[in-house]
Amino acid sequence: MLFNSFSFALFLPIVFVLYWFVTNRNLVHQNLLLLVSSYFFYACWDYRFLFLLVFSTLLDYFTGLKMYDARSEGLKKFWFWLSISVNLGFLGVFKYYNFFAESLADALGQAGIHTNFWTLKVILPVGISFYTFHGLSYVIDIYKNRIKPVRDFVEYSVFVSFFPLLVAGPIERATHLLPQIQKPRHFDYTKAVDGLKQILWGLFKKMVIADNCAEYANIIFNNSAQYGGSTHVMGALFFTFQIYCDFSGYSDIALGTARLFGIELLRNFAFPYFSRDIAEFWRRWHISLSSWFRDYLYIPLGGSKGGKWMVVRNTFIIFLVSGFWHGSNWTFIAWGALNAIYFLPLSLMKRNRNNLEIVAQGSLLPSLRDMMNMGITFALTVFAWIFFRADSIRHALAYIKVIFSRSLFTRPEMTPKTILAYLAIFIAIEWVGRENQYAIAKLGERLPKPIRWVMYYGIAIAIIFLSGSQQKFIYFQF
Amino acid sequence: MKRFLTNILLFFVLPLVVYTPVYLAFYYYHQPKATNPCYVWGDSQMCQDVDLDYLNQNSQYKYFSAAAPGAGLYDFLVFADKVPENSTVLIQVSRTVLLRRKEKDRNVSAISIGPLATLLGNGYTINEVGQVVKNNLFPKRIFYTINYLYRNADTISTKEPVSTFEAIFKTKPAYFEDKKTICLKGIETLMKKHCKIVAIQFPYHQILNKIEANSPYRQDLEKFDNDVAARFAYQQTIEIKLKENIFTDLTHLNERGAKELSRQLAPYLDFKQSPIIIKVKQGE
Numbered sequence: 190m191l192f193n194s195f196s197f198a199l200f201l202p203i204v205f206v207l208y209w210f211v212t213n214r215n216l217v218h219q220n221l222l223l224l225v226s227s228y229f230f231y232a233c234w235d236y237r238f239l240f241l242l243v244f245s246t247l248l249d250y251f252t253g254l255k256m257y258d259a260r261s262e263g264l265k266k267f268w269f270w271l272s273i274s275v276n277l278g279f280l281g282v283f284k285y286y287n288f289f290a291e292s293l294a295d296a297l298g299q300a301g302i303h304t305n306f307w308t309l310k311v312i313l314p315v316g317i318s319f320y321t322f323h324g325l326s327y328v329i330d331i332y333k334n335r336i337k338p339v340r341d342f343v344e345y346s347v348f349v350s351f352f353p354l355l356v357a358g359p360i361e362r363a364t365h366l367l368p369q370i371q372k373p374r375h376f377d378y379t380k381a382v383d384g385l386k387q388i389l390w391g392l393f394k395k396m397v398i399a400d401n402c403a404e405y406a407n408i409i410f411n412n413s414a415q416y417g418g419s420t421h422v423m424g425a426l427f428f429t430f431q432i433y434c435d436f437s438g439y440s441d442i443a444l445g446t447a448r449l450f451g452i453e454l455l456r457n458f459a460f461p462y463f464s465r466d467i468a469e470f471w472r473r474w475h476i477s478l479s480s481w482f483r484d485y486l487y488i489p490l491g492g493s494k495g496g497k498w499m500v501v502r503n504t505f506i507i508f509l510v511s512g513f514w515h516g517s518n519w520t521f522i523a524w525g526a527l528n529a530i531y532f533l534p535l536s537l538m539k540r541n542r543n544n545l546e547i548v549a550q551g552s553l554l555p556s557l558r559d560m561m562n563m564g565i566t567f568a569l570t571v572f573a574w575i576f577f578r579a580d581s582i583r584h585a586l587a588y589i590k591v592i593f594s595r596s597l598f599t600r601p602e603m604t605p606k607t608i609l610a611y612l613a614i615f616i617a618i619e620w621v622g623r624e625n626q627y628a629i630a631k632l633g634e635r636l637p638k639p640i641r642w643v644m645y646y647g648i649a650i651a652i653i654f655l656s657g658s659q660q661k662f663i664y665f666q667f
Numbered sequence: 668m669k670r671f672l673t674n675i676l677l678f679f680v681l682p683l684v685v686y687t688p689v690y691l692a693f694y695y696y697h698q699p700k701a702t703n704p705c706y707v708w709g710d711s712q713m714c715q716d717v718d719l720d721y722l723n724q725n726s727q728y729k730y731f732s733a734a735a736p737g738a739g740l741y742d743f744l745v746f747a748d749k750v751p752e753n754s755t756v757l758i759q760v761s762r763t764v765l766l767r768r769k770e771k772d773r774n775v776s777a778i779s780i781g782p783l784a785t786l787l788g789n790g791y792t793i794n795e796v797g798q799v800v801k802n803n804l805f806p807k808r809i810f811y812t813i814n815y816l817y818r819n820a821d822t823i824s825t826k827e828p829v830s831t832f833e834a835i836f837k838t839k840p841a842y843f844e845d846k847k848t849i850c851l852k853g854i855e856t857l858m859k860k861h862c863k864i865v866a867i868q869f870p871y872h873q874i875l876n877k878i879e880a881n882s883p884y885r886q887d888l889e890k891f892d893n894d895v896a897a898r899f900a901y902q903q904t905i906e907i908k909l910k911e912n913i914f915t916d917l918t919h920l921n922e923r924g925a926k927e928l929s930r931q932l933a934p935y936l937d938f939k940q941s942p943i944i945i946k947v948k949q950g951e
Contacts, residue, residue: 194794195796195797195798195800196792196793196797198797199793209668381671385675642681646682653804654804654805
């Protein structure tokens with residue numbers, strides 16, 4: 190069930206009504222409803238993989254309890270490593286086994302040893318990377334004595350499988366989400382309206398911007414040999430906006446939906462394309478994943494403490510793992526490595542925390558220096574996305590080679606003026622709303638209600654009539 | 668909560684209240700107006716294979732066509748639902764409609780609850796039905812009276828490669844039976860409304876006839892023909908025997924073929940034999 194599907198448009202109001210009108214007097218019933226709805230939501234995609242989700246939930250729930258109750262450090266360690274290895278084992282088998290088998294076969298083949306490894310013929314269970322990371326953070330936090338385990342299985346299950354974040358995040362932390370699940374929730378008009386607005390904006394980003402950009406990005410990337418350098422740049426630009434609006438649109442819908450149920454999820458995007466350096470970009474892009482890796486990988490590895498060698502090593506590890514998290518393809522690893530290369534000079538010069546505030550705070554326009562920095566950061570990001578989108582490293586390199594050819598200075602074969610106009614409007618709205626949680630959070634706040642409603646109708650009409658052909662959310666594959 | 672629900676309700680009801688009369692007025696205004704109308708439905712074959720001008724001049728009816736390239740079965744259901752009782756209709760019975768992927772169907776004939784429910788009850792998902800609703804939110808003119816004939820040529824030009832058709836006829840689509848049921852329901856609706864019906868099955872080029880003959884699910888296609896034919900009191904065959912090429916591509920006649928077909932079809936459009944199904948073939 191996709192967020193931008195008609196079935197979700199039916200599903201959401203039904204759950205909402207049951208939640209606030211039928212089960213509202215009893216927290217246990219409310220949580221049970223959320224759990225059943227979440228499992229139904231997941232089963233709509235593929236009910237066969239529901240067992241995997243339930244198994245993963247049971248595993249982390251019990252290992253959490255066992256670790257807490259363990260009488261010795263050794264026993265605690267045993268349960269901890271059992272959970273970690275089974276969780277990562279599932280992820281490894283479903284997501285990475287074929288990659289490793291094929292890569293090894295290729296490597297051996299080049300050495301003259303021809304092997305034929307057995308490969309899995311199974312699709313990747315949707316959301317596995319997300320719910321596995323939920324579980325891992327919970328288990329690690331218990332192991333590190335940061336939190337106590339949850340005794341109520343339903344509460345823990347809702348934490349792992351709450352439907353707005355189940356298939357593509359944000360990756361929640363037990364410390365943030367669990368307390369909200371454990372305490373009674375009361376309907377808040379302002380929050381609910383805010384949630385609806387964020388859903389509306391998320392749908393606009395996904396259906397009008399991402400899906401329209403996707404059509405051109407797909408044509409250009411899938412037939413790149415036919416086009417010149419300038420068209421390749423267009424293709425990379427379209428993909429840059431596709432992936433941002435696809436994923437941040439999804440996150441907006443998830444956050445807005447959760448808010449309708451009185452639950453606040455972690456913010457996942459904070460206008461990353463207005464960043465002035467790569468470090469700022471990574472503080473604003475897929476925040477829940479970046480902070481997860483920071484807290485559970487980078488800092489335990491030593492972070493930026495220690496010598497320069499340590500900083501280089503840790504930076505590369507975190508970016509390579511982050512790239513690999515996205516999928517089992519060398520292109521993602523290259524994308525991660527490229528971002529590490531971008532990030533490293535800032536980190537070594539201790540300039541990675543220079544731009545902590547949003548750009549041009551309180552002003553309408555940025556300074557010339559900010560504008561230049563934003564332009565450079567954006568260009569670097571667009572360049573890196575080529576690796577993310579390409580089918581293989583060879584494809585990415587061939588694509589880049591054409592960009593740096595004479596054909597860069599020719600007229601692009603494709604200039605969809607309508608899409609470019611949508612993008613211009615979208616960037617303007619995002620710029621104006623960049624100091625808020627999402628771009629339209631305070632749009633027309635001081636205007637009379639009828640005018641505000643006209644604005645919302647405008648966005649809704651754009652979603653209905655200007656949307657591109659429906660594309661799956663990119664992050665579903667991760 | 669009360670305030671929230673009131674606002675939500677208002678937000679959704681307000682545009683409905685404003686838009687619905689405009690929407691309905693549009694379709695009312697564009698209703699065919701003639702003393703002796705004959706309503707036509709079909710997909711691109713009906714558009715291109717029949718010369719409406721010829722029929723207008725050689726029969727007592729004024730022809731209003733709702734035929735459109737890629738027309739889907741929702742279009743047919745709405746057509747059957749909306750034509751007045753006892754009216755005269757010329758419809759196409761098409762195998763290609765059953766084989767075409769659901770998302771490729773045009774399905775733009777205004778929002779109509781009955782036909783939407785029929786889709787939902789016959790294998791269409793909520794999302795597919797929702798997509799049909801979305802296609803129809805903006806009203807579009809349905810009936811037209813002008814000709815769309817293809818130019819004559821000595822050879823056919825295939826926009827779609829032959830391999831595409833081979834692939835289509837290789838595997839029976841999962842939705843074939845659902846679409847068949849819907850098609851039969853549309854015909855039955857017209858019959859219940861006591862319409863005078865002339866139904867046509869247009870010819871395919873011999874290349875496509877061969878592909879179809881070798882199809883693994885040829886029997887299902889024949890069964891569809893038989894099930895349709897069983898609902899008609901009369902059955903006829905028209906043979907187009909011309910020395911020149913009569914096709915534009917594998918599925919459409921050119922102007923020459925369309926004019927010859929229309930000439931032979933006109934006598935049946937007095938509707939004395941109704942309901943009748945006419946199978947059109949290319950003569951040897």
